[in-house]
Amino acid sequence: MSVFDTEGSDATGHEQVVFCQDRQTGLKAIIGIYSTALGPALGGTRFYPYENEEAAITDALNLSRGMAYKNALAGLDLGGGKAVIWGDPNRIKSEGLLRAYGRFVESLHGRYYTACDVGTYVPDMDVIARETRYVTGRSVEHGGAGDSSILTAWGVFQGMRAAAEHTWGSPTLAGRRVGIAGLGKVGKYLAGHLIEDGAAVVATDVSEAALSWARSTYPQIDLVADTRALITADIDVYAPCALGGALDDDTVAALRARVVTGGANNQLAHPGIEKLLEERGILYTPDYVVNAGGVIQVADEIEGFNFERAKLRATRIFDTTGQILRLADAEGVPPAVAADRLAERRMAEVGRLRSIYLS
Numbered sequence: 001m002s003v004f005d006t007e008g009s010d011a012t013g014h015e016q017v018v019f020c021q022d023r024q025t026g027l028k029a030i031i032g033i034y035s036t037a038l039g040p041a042l043g044g045t046r047f048y049p050y051e052n053e054e055a056a057i058t059d060a061l062n063l064s065r066g067m068a069y070k071n072a073l074a075g076l077d078l079g080g081g082k083a084v085i086w087g088d089p090n091r092i093k094s095e096g097l098l099r100a101y102g103r104f105v106e107s108l109h110g111r112y113y114t115a116c117d118v119g120t121y122v123p124d125m126d127v128i129a130r131e132t133r134y135v136t137g138r139s140v141e142h143g144g145a146g147d148s149s150i151l152t153a154w155g156v157f158q159g160m161r162a163a164a165e166h167t168w169g170s171p172t173l174a175g176r177r178v179g180i181a182g183l184g185k186v187g188k189y190l191a192g193h194l195i196e197d198g199a200a201v202v203a204t205d206v207s208e209a210a211l212s213w214a215r216s217t218y219p220q221i222d223l224v225a226d227t228r229a230l231i232t233a234d235i236d237v238y239a240p241c242a243l244g245g246a247l248d249d250d251t252v253a254a255l256r257a258r259v260v261t262g263g264a265n266n267q268l269a270h271p272g273i274e275k276l277l278e279e280r281g282i283l284y285t286p287d288y289v290v291n292a293g294g295v296i297q298v299a300d301e302i303e304g305f306n307f308e309r310a311k312l313r314a315t316r317i318f319d320t321t322g323q324i325l326r327l328a329d330a331e332g333v334p335p336a337v338a339a340d341r342l343a344e345r346r347m348a349e350v351g352r353l354r355s356i357y358l359s
């Protein structure tokens with residue numbers, strides 16, 4: 001993938017891409033800033049042993065673009081960015097490496113705020129914070145917001161309520177059967193919200209610890225053997241809450257649910273799946289819209305974290321999802337396309353205000 005948007009390239013028009021190296025600690029990082037139209041770019045740092053430099057660059061570019069859309073639809077005054085650190089975190093992560101990375105983040109003077117992602121954790125953010133102010137996802141003791149899965153699950157529940165209203169006329173899951181794949185941090189909280197709302201929950205997980213949690217906390221959850229058994233079960237809603245790529249051709253062909261709303265990132269296994277879902281009459285609420293509660297939570301840290309304020313913002317995922325579903329109907333496009341259009345509209349409309357000069 002090319003970085004520059006020249007004729008014939010597959011570049012997606014990033015504002016800035018920064019390559020950072022510290023030979024002593026082995027740091028090799030790429031910070032992608034897709035857009036600052038709405039404000040400083042916010043997105044996590046992925047620490048991953050990519051096969052080669054090309055793969056690391058591609059991930060940084062794709063992920064930072066995705067964050068611009070996610071932050072725009074979450075109603076945040078933040079643009080989209082994401083960073084990758086190329087290397088095996090189990091081998092090379094050290095205080096020195098994280099602090100060196102923090103100094104590169106600081107050098108951007110607030111054009112980019114970082115946070116946790118795959119391979120980086122809250123204690124890592126506390127270390128990075130010793131070198132830069134532009135870091136979120138810190139521990140509560142260091143002014144951070146703590147576990148972001150609480151509001152992620154709350155936001156997914158709100159998106160699901162909007163999908164229920166669109167499909168069945170009422171914003172509740174009461175009386176519906178919801179199938180959750182993955183009872184991890186997000187799936188667990190989601191199960192709780194659904195049960196409280198009066199839904200029946202069917203679930204699966206590959207982890208014995210997650211299953212025994214379910215048996216002891218919510219014995220009413222119907223546990224099934226695997227994802228295949230879940231998607232072919234008699235469920236109204238499918239909630240992918242494990243890994244990405246949950247919606248592939250086979251799954252969509254076999255799925256019995258009428259609605260798909262879940263917390264997992266990158267649920268569509270490849271472009272075109274959104275059309276397959278539409279053809280089968282399955283309503284899909286775009287993952288990046290409904291799982292924005294986590295980024296809403298870390299973004300709130302920038303102002304000094306206030307849980308109630310962040311929760312209120314995550315509750316609005318109900319309205320945004322409803323708006324997207326109505327737009328999709330009005331424009332005759334899948335919700336994934338409608339969501340992109342709405343995000344682009346906000347980036348253009350709010351970004352345009354910068355053209356009004358202020359002394």
Ligand SMILES: NC(=O)c1ccc[n+]([C@@H]2O[C@H](COP(=O)([O-])OP(=O)(O)OC[C@H]3O[C@@H](n4cnc5c(N)ncnc54)[C@H](O)[C@@H]3O)[C@@H](O)[C@H]2O)c1
Nearest residue numbers: 148149152182183184185186205206207242263264265294
């Ligand atoms: N935690 C957040 O704030 C947040 C925010 C946005 C998006 N997400 C996304 O939501 C998803 C879940 O995140 P999490 O924080 O709950 O992660 P987690 O690791 O706590 O939970 C994932 C669960 O899925 C289970 N799992 C893995 N493979 C499975 C399979 N094949 N079948 C069934 N279960 C399987 C795991 O055993 C685990 O219990 C991820 O895709 C993540 O990227 C999380």
